[in-house]
Amino acid sequence: MNVLRALGSGASGLNAQQIKVDISANNLANINTPGFKKSSPDFFELVSQDLLNSGIPAAAGDNRLALGSGVHVAEVTRVYEQGNMIETGAPADLAIQGEGFFKVLLPDGEERYTRGGSFTLDPAGNIVTSAGYILEGIQLTPGSSKINVARDGTVSVVNHDETITVEGQIQLYQFTNAAGLQAAGEDLYSFNGPAAEVVAGDPGTGGFGIVRQGCLEKANVDLVEEMTNLIEAQRAYGFNTRIVRTADEMWSMANSLRK
Amino acid sequence: MIRGLYCAASGMDVQQAKAESISNNLANSATPGFKAENIQVQSFPEVLLVQQGGPKRQVGAMALDAPQEIGSAGMGALVTGVPIDHAPGVVQETGKATDMVLKGPGFFAVNAPAAGDPGRVCYTRNGAFKVDQEGYLAVGSGYRVLGQGGAIRVEDTGFNVAPDGTIEAGGAAVDKLRLVEFDDVNVLRKEAGGIFVDVEGTGGRQASLTTVGQGFLERSNVNVVDEMVGLVSVMRSYEANQRLIQAYDEQLAKTVNQVGSLR
Numbered sequence: 001m002n003v004l005r006a007l008g009s010g011a012s013g014l015n016a017q018q019i020k021v022d023i024s025a026n027n028l029a030n031i032n033t034p035g036f037k038k039s040s041p042d043f044f045e046l047v048s049q050d051l052l053n054s055g056i057p058a059a060a061g062d063n064r065l066a067l068g069s070g071v072h073v074a075e076v077t078r079v080y081e082q083g084n085m086i087e088t089g090a091p092a093d094l095a096i097q098g099e100g101f102f103k104v105l106l107p108d109g110e111e112r113y114t115r116g117g118s119f120t121l122d123p124a125g126n127i128v129t130s131a132g133y134i135l136e137g138i139q140l141t142p143g144s145s146k147i148n149v150a151r152d153g154t155v156s157v158v159n160h161d162e163t164i165t166v167e168g169q170i171q172l173y174q175f176t177n178a179a180g181l182q183a184a185g186e187d188l189y190s191f192n193g194p195a196a197e198v199v200a201g202d203p204g205t206g207g208f209g210i211v212r213q214g215c216l217e218k219a220n221v222d223l224v225e226e227m228t229n230l231i232e233a234q235r236a237y238g239f240n241t242r243i244v245r246t247a248d249e250m251w252s253m254a255n256s257l258r259k
Numbered sequence: 260m261i262r263g264l265y266c267a268a269s270g271m272d273v274q275q276a277k278a279e280s281i282s283n284n285l286a287n288s289a290t291p292g293f294k295a296e297n298i299q300v301q302s303f304p305e306v307l308l309v310q311q312g313g314p315k316r317q318v319g320a321m322a323l324d325a326p327q328e329i330g331s332a333g334m335g336a337l338v339t340g341v342p343i344d345h346a347p348g349v350v351q352e353t354g355k356a357t358d359m360v361l362k363g364p365g366f367f368a369v370n371a372p373a374a375g376d377p378g379r380v381c382y383t384r385n386g387a388f389k390v391d392q393e394g395y396l397a398v399g400s401g402y403r404v405l406g407q408g409g410a411i412r413v414e415d416t417g418f419n420v421a422p423d424g425t426i427e428a429g430g431a432a433v434d435k436l437r438l439v440e441f442d443d444v445n446v447l448r449k450e451a452g453g454i455f456v457d458v459e460g461t462g463g464r465q466a467s468l469t470t471v472g473q474g475f476l477e478r479s480n481v482n483v484v485d486e487m488v489g490l491v492s493v494m495r496s497y498e499a500n501q502r503l504i505q506a507y508d509e510q511l512a513k514t515v516n517q518v519g520s521l522r
Contacts, residue, residue: 006275006282013286020289042387042399043290045283047451056276057269057303057337065341066449067276068283071290074399074452077389079355080416099417176414177394193392207417236288239483243282246490250278253501254271258508 005049005069006250010243012070016043017237019073024229027221034095035116035187036219037078038226044074080178083220085212091147092119092127095217098209100172100201104133104188111136113173115217116187121147127155131186138168149213153203172208174199262334264507269335270500273300276338277493284481285490292348292385292453293479295486299340302333345444348480350472356416357396358476359386361438365469368405368437369398371454380405382439382463385453387476390416396426400452406434422470438466 020041030036048066051058058065085095094117096102101113112133119127125140138155140147146158153170175181180193191198203211277298287293308329317323350360361367366382373379381402388404391397394414396404403410411426411434418428424436441447441463447455457463 006278009279009282009286013282013288016286017289042389043287044385044399044452045287045290045293045449048449051276051338051341056272057335058276059301059337059339065338067279067296067341068287068449068451069279070283071286075389077355081354177390177392178416179390179392232289235483236285239285239288239487240282242487242490243285246278246494247282249494250275250497253498257501257504259505 004247005054005067006247007244009046009068009070010240010247012046012072013240013243014237016041016071016073017233017240019076020229020233021237023076024226024233027219028223028226031219031221031223033116033187033219034118034216035083035114036221037080037083037115038219038221039076039078041076042074043071046070046072078181078183079220081220083218085215086218087215089214091214092121093117093214093216094119094149094170095212095215096172096203096209097212097217098207100174100203100208101189102170103136103173104129105136106133110190112184112188112190113181114188118216129186129188133188135170137171140167141165149211151204151210151212153211169202170211171200172203172211174201174208261507261511262332264504266333266335267500267503267507269303269337271497271504273298273336273338274493274497274500278490278497280341281486281490281493284486285483288479288481288483288486290385290453290479291387291476292383293481294346294384294449295344295479295481296341296449297344298338299342300336301339303335303337305331305333307331342445343447343449344480346480348478351476351478352474353476354474356418356473357388357390358474359388359420359436360472360475360477361386361469362472363440363466363469364444365438365440365466366455366463367398368439369402369454370405370410371402371450371456380457381450382447382455382457383453384477390414398452398454400454402452402454405437407437408434411436420471420473422472424471436471438469438471439463440466440469 023039023041027038046069048068051065051067096115101115104112104114118130122128125142127135127138140157148156154166155168156164156166158164175191176197177193180191181189184190201208280296280298284295310327310329366384368380369383371379371381383398387399388396390413394412396411396413413428413433418426420426424438426433446457446459446461448458450456
């Protein structure tokens with residue numbers, strides 16, 4: 001005989017809803033982060049336990065007499081769907097319309113992928129993220145004034161004498177299995193699957209999206225959806241507190257059987 | 260001892276089982292494809308109480324003692340079933356390519372290996388799938404979703420699912436989801452992770468009434484209002500049984516301490 005199972009189920013529900021609120025909170029906190037991709041939790045029912053031998057009188061011989069024992073969060077999945085575009089007019093702001101990620105290099109040579117295209121130019125002629133990480137494959141001639149990024153990723157600059165020099169080509173990256181992507185903070189993702197699963201390509205070819213200069217991809221967080229999730233999570237949290245309280249009261253009654 | 264004491268105790272146990280099922284339902288009120296379970300309670304086999312002696316019965320010239328039936332008495336309650344409510348849940352649009360909903364009574368087939376049976380086929384209504392590390396379509400707990408030719412390799416989330424379950428990626432059909440319907444869903448037993456096991460091995464049949472929708476999820480079919488009302492009634496019933504036990508206890512105390520005491 002245990003009242004603990006109801007207590008445990010209630011507690012597991014509280015835990016799961018708390019994770020849901022945490023995820024919503026993170027999504028909402030990043031609603032203005034360019035290229036941010038929202039996450040959502042996957043809930044699963046916990047192990048079913050047989051009622052027989054649990055101290056509860058039950059009909060013997062029926063192997064379908066089992067009760068679940070709560071919920072757990074199997075994992076948190078990221079939703080990579082496209083965010084809306086906003087025009088910023090800043091020449092180094094780049095957005096990907098369609099599939100693909102930019103590759104940036106960390107100072108220690110590590111590779112990271114991002115869709116947050118809020119770049120700037122550093123004095124050495126690199127296109128860098130706000131944290132200073134260099135966009136792969138581009139080195140502009142220092143001092144060049146006007147930068148132009150075509151839809152196919154070709155980067156060119158307009159020289160002082162009005163001639164145009166092609167300075168490089170932005171490549172995009174896709175993954176045969178996006179499940180290998182892991183958030184690495186600062187709007188960046190690292191890929192920890194086999195290198196063979198990383199596919200590089202020019203924007204606008206072979207399933208890759210196009211690059212749009214002067215635009216930013218907004219977070220794909222849907223405010224209404226998140227608020228609905230919050231309300232739902234809060235209510236579900238409430239139900240589960242009721243369960244925990246009821247289990248506690250039942251236990252207290254059992255304790256006061258003998259006055 | 261007093262029979263009612265054990266009746267009331269079994270009542271408390273059964274109400275506890277009900278509380279456990281309600282708490283599990285409420286904890287899973289946001290789990291996709293979750294099917295609520297209820298506790299079915301029955302009284303123990305009733306016994307017929309017969310009074311020995313009683314009024315005389317005249318048979319010819321003889322007057323015989325006739326047993327007289329007083330009525331039946333219950334011997335407490337027990338759980339006789341945990342039926343699963345297979346009613347469909349509300350459908351919610353998610354827009355995720357890996358989310359699928361079943362319209363109709365069918366189930367997705369998944370490979371849920373068990374000890375000694377690595378090829379065990381189980382069933383689920385939870386269509387919150389993902390693409391696992393090796394590119395196979397899988398349920399969140401990691402079991403792979405089955406198509407006509409075994410596990411389905413889609414490689415990436417860029418695939419389309421037709422209403423009949425045909426999965427198409429990169430312009431070519433990859434496989435077709437194995438959808439299964441059961442004549443009697445009561446042969447299914449629940450396992451962790453929203454997985455149903457066909458305990459009687461009927462195997463089901465190829466779905467004919469079920470179609471698939473991509474980008475949607477089936478919500479849990481838990482009715483939270485019913486569950487909360489159920490919780491209140493469980494509490495009160497538990498309380499009433501507890502009071503009964505206390506009353507019997509007091510009665511026994513009187514018997515022990517007052518009956519036959521000489522003062």
